[in-house]
Amino acid sequence: MASVTLKGNAVTLSGTELKVGDTAPDFVLQNNGLEDVTLAASAGKTRIIATIPSLDTSVCHAETKRFNDEAAKLPNVAILVVSTDLPFGQKRWCGAEGVDKVTSLSDHRTVAFGKSYGVLITGGPLDRCLTRAIFVVGADNKIKHVEYCSEIADHPNYDTVLAAAK
Secondary structure (H helix, E strand, C coil), X not given: CCCEEECCEEECEECXXXXXXXXXXXXXXXXXXXXXXXXXXXXXXXXXXXXXXXXXXXXXXXXXHHHHHHHCCCCCEEEEEEECCCHHHHHHXXXXXXXXXXXXXXXXXXXXXXXXXXXXXXXXXCCXXXXXXXXXXXXXXXXXXXXXXXXXXXXXXXXXXXXXXX
């Protein structure tokens, strides 16, 4: 499993750590319109899947805004931001922040996505939240880039993610 900390304290992740070359696991997540969304919904596109603990934290806020800004420069790329925030909160946050180019998705119902992508935090103050990670998935559903951020409070390497998506 990926080694992850929160402000220097070890965090336990459950599930399977994914690697470059793996087939991206399918999922059923809920969008902020309360509709089910699967990996197949963005078939034929490259996907950037960013997992975050909560839109209501400063780093997650900044990361999601950054990906929303970058989205216009990435033709045929879908950007999915996944957390366990409730869809209602995601909708409120996206509306208040003018975030309209990324798709916010919630794993609140089953946390099955968190387990299959190896990002589900178990125990501690962020129990049942997702750790900060990035997966770039090609149109063939193969993982092209993976970054499990070693410190949850740190930003991902945006340049590497964006290069992998192009």
